[in-house]
Amino acid sequence: MILQIKDLTKRFGGLTAVNNVSFTVEEKEIVGIIGPNGAGKTTLFNLISGALPVTSGTIVFNNEDITNQKPNVICQKGIGRTYQVVKPFGNISVLENVVVGAYNRIRKAKEAKEYAEHVLEKVDLIHRRDIVAKRLTIADKKRLEVAKALATKPSLLLLDEVLAGLNPGEINDIIPLIRNLAAEGITLIVIEHIMQVIMQLSHKVIVIHHGEKIAEGSPQEVTSNPKVIEAYLGEEIAFA
Numbered sequence: 001m002i003l004q005i006k007d008l009t010k011r012f013g014g015l016t017a018v019n020n021v022s023f024t025v026e027e028k029e030i031v032g033i034i035g036p037n038g039a040g041k042t043t044l045f046n047l048i049s050g051a052l053p054v055t056s057g058t059i060v061f062n063n064e065d066i067t068n069q070k071p072n073v074i075c076q077k078g079i080g081r082t083y084q085v086v087k088p089f090g091n092i093s094v095l096e097n098v099v100v101g102a103y104n105r106i107r108k109a110k111e112a113k114e115y116a117e118h119v120l121e122k123v124d125l126i127h128r129r130d131i132v133a134k135r136l137t138i139a140d141k142k143r144l145e146v147a148k149a150l151a152t153k154p155s156l157l158l159l160d161e162v163l164a165g166l167n168p169g170e171i172n173d174i175i176p177l178i179r180n181l182a183a184e185g186i187t188l189i190v191i192e193h194i195m196q197v198i199m200q201l202s203h204k205v206i207v208i209h210h211g212e213k214i215a216e217g218s219p220q221e222v223t224s225n226p227k228v229i230e231a232y233l234g235e236e237i238a239f240a
């Protein structure tokens with residue numbers, strides 16, 4: 001077991017965004033997290049990555065309690081993440097963006113640059129290395145977001161809607177990339193709205209609704225669960 005989330009709760013004033021959520025993630029697993037808009041998925045990532053303090057509950061990573069540790073400390077322990085809203089440093093090059101990520105783990109400039117180039121090759125963005133990041137297409141900005149997170153050498157990577165806003169062709173191009181990361185031994189937790197992608201990628205799916213975990217199981221199990229179907233009534237997610 002690489003991650004254990006126990007009774008995790010996050011309140012923003014009177015709003016309980018994450019409510020008593022527990023689950024575990026095994027090494028090399030791909031876990032999908034789904035749930036309607038505002039369900040608390042990104043907040044969950046913010047708690048795991050240390051971007052927000054928890055209200056109660058614990059987060060154990062590699063047998064170590066990391067609850068409420070600082071984001072840079074959690075990153076150095078091996079948890080990387082992407083952001084739903086891509087946040088490249090727009091006025092510097094693609095390569096420099098990734099070098100910034102690499103500096104979390106590598107102190108020497110030459111080594112950080114070499115590692116950043118290696119990561120850019122992995123995400124198929126090496127040919128754009130000298131372009132100013134803000135000039136990238138949306139699809140390439142998503143690849144850059146993954147590259148920045150990969151440069152921190154994560155053993156657990158949290159992907160927050162990296163496929164949102166992409167067309168079907170672009171989505172099909174990025175899915176093998178995600179699979180390759182898993183094949184290399186990186187454990188993945190993936191928030192995604194596109195059910196087909198979740199069904200294709202995930203070993204296990206966790207369904208969050210109003211901050212609570214309402215279902216957990218194989219993609220087939222959760223999509224045939226009446227509670228899950230009800231939570232999604234009126235939502236645009238298609239189970240087909």
Ligand SMILES: Nc1ncnc2c1ncn2[C@@H]1O[C@H](COP(=O)(O)OP(=O)(O)OP(=O)(O)O)[C@@H](O)[C@H]1O
Binds near residue numbers: 017035038039044
């Ligand atoms: N920093 C914050 N301060 C106050 N409320 C917040 C904060 N972050 C999130 N929330 C609220 O917590 C709830 C859960 O939000 P969250 O972004 O985690 O949902 P989500 O499942 O990721 O949604 P989406 O699919 O739309 O990204 C929402 O009601 C949101 O408005």
